[in-house]
Amino acid sequence: MSTNYPAIIDDDPEVITRTRRGVERQAPQCCPQLTRFRLMAALGISMATIALLLLQCLPSPSRYALCCRDLAALNRAIVVKTIEPSDVENGDVIYVDAEYSERNKGGDRVHNKRTKRRLPQCIIIGVRKAGTRALLQFLDLHPAIAAQKQEMHFFDDDEHYARGLAWYRKRMPRTRPEQVTIEKTPAYFVESAVPERVRDMDRSTKLLLILRDPIERAISDYVQIHSTKSAMGKYHESFDELVIDPDTGQVDADYRPIERSVYHKHLSRWLEYFSLSQLHIVNGENLIRDPVAELRKVETFLGLDHRISAESFYYNKTKGFYCMRLQRRQKCLSPSKGRRHPDISPTTMKVLREFFRPLNSKLYDMIGVNFGWN
Numbered sequence: 001m002s003t004n005y006p007a008i009i010d011d012d013p014e015v016i017t018r019t020r021r022g023v024e025r026q027a028p029q030c031c032p033q034l035t036r037f038r039l040m041a042a043l044g045i046s047m048a049t050i051a052l053l054l055l056q057c058l059p060s061p062s063r064y065a066l067c068c069r070d071l072a073a074l075n076r077a078i079v080v081k082t083i084e085p086s087d088v089e090n091g092d093v094i095y096v097d098a099e100y101s102e103r104n105k106g107g108d109r110v111h112n113k114r115t116k117r118r119l120p121q122c123i124i125i126g127v128r129k130a131g132t133r134a135l136l137q138f139l140d141l142h143p144a145i146a147a148q149k150q151e152m153h154f155f156d157d158d159e160h161y162a163r164g165l166a167w168y169r170k171r172m173p174r175t176r177p178e179q180v181t182i183e184k185t186p187a188y189f190v191e192s193a194v195p196e197r198v199r200d201m202d203r204s205t206k207l208l209l210i211l212r213d214p215i216e217r218a219i220s221d222y223v224q225i226h227s228t229k230s231a232m233g234k235y236h237e238s239f240d241e242l243v244i245d246p247d248t249g250q251v252d253a254d255y256r257p258i259e260r261s262v263y264h265k266h267l268s269r270w271l272e273y274f275s276l277s278q279l280h281i282v283n284g285e286n287l288i289r290d291p292v293a294e295l296r297k298v299e300t301f302l303g304l305d306h307r308i309s310a311e312s313f314y315y316n317k318t319k320g321f322y323c324m325r326l327q328r329r330q331k332c333l334s335p336s337k338g339r340r341h342p343d344i345s346p347t348t349m350k351v352l353r354e355f356f357r358p359l360n361s362k363l364y365d366m367i368g369v370n371f372g373w374n
């Protein structure tokens with residue numbers, strides 16, 4: 001059964017502007033009166049809140065000191081919240097309009113006594129190029145989820161790991177006790193030291209793994225590498241050249257984009273340290289087609305209420321993907337997500353299908369789910 005998304009299936013009028021923090025997209029400034037009205041309203045609400053706090057401050061000197069601290073925090077929050085969207089920093093997200101009224105879920109800026117930084121109870125372990133960013137951003141719509149938007153590379157990078165769990169914890173967002181902290185680093189899935197290290201942090205950690213047709217994923221991986229090399233002015237062979245060994249005419253299983261797509265091999269390492277019940281596998285193709293249905297399964301896995309609804313999404317025709325509709329702005333993933341794939345020769349595709357067929361069967365047997373990729 002497919003989800004009923006809002007009827008508006010439209011493109012966004014966008015202009016690109018450059019800010020202190022990089023490139024972002026803004027809606028054209030067509031309604032200055034509206035902007036002025038919003039500013040006045042925000043000012044009015046701030047003044048009223050300050051007046052209320054001052055009234056509470058009057059009765060006792062100790063409460064006066066406490067209130068001054070609250071007022072200072074409130075002041076900082078007003079400034080910070082209006083100038084910077086924290087998750088623009090990772091370059092993976094494009095804001096379609098200019099308003100930064102981020103939901104104050106964990107009290108990231110105003111430190112509520114009930115919030116603190118916690119180690120992640122859930123980790124998106126991979127797999128690279130399968131939709132890990134979309135999964136993280138979409139889950140972050142849930143009020144009981146707080147995501148670290150930057151990839152931490154804590155468990156796969158020896159230097160980071162040597163800094164210890166306290167270092168890692170300090171990099172997590174502040175959360176209330178009932179919230180789930182999530183981080184995503186797709187490299188975790190394929191790096192051999194990681195499963196044991198995650199188990200050593202907390203054996204009850206919940207793992208999310210998003211998978212996609214291994215051939216499509218390998219092509220996407222190639223496109224990512226190709227675009228980095230092109231940006232550096234370096235020559236890069238075609239996918240066909242890299243993937244097929246010219247001597248044997250067979251798939252080069254050591255080529256990294258292929259090796260990373262051999263899911264059953266990497267997963268078996270994780271299953272030495274975690275039970276299958278601690279792992280939820282997200283279907284990457286379904287997340288593109290019907291995000292809400294796929295996210296519902298994740299909400300259930302995490303033991304959370306179903307709070308992410310179709311109202312939070314709209315289909316962006318230009319991008320060809322669902323984007324997020326927040327309170328007063330819209331947000332798509334960056335252009336590096338959803339790049340055009342090159343044409344692959346039918347011979348290469350045939351060899352790849354034959355290569356992956358038995359490997360996919362091994363994965364299906366391991367997890368008891370058939371993704372129907374072949």
Ligand SMILES: Nc1ncnc2c1ncn2[C@@H]1O[C@H](COP(=O)(O)OS(=O)(=O)O)[C@@H](OP(=O)(O)O)[C@H]1O
Nearest residue numbers: 128129130131132133134220321322333337338339
């Ligand atoms: N809503 C939405 N918007 C844009 N892109 C989406 C979305 N949902 C899933 N995807 C797919 O995400 C693919 C990129 O995967 P990752 O985010 O895991 O890449 S990365 O490993 O973090 O670089 C990316 O792969 P390519 O299409 O090959 O670029 C997308 O297909």
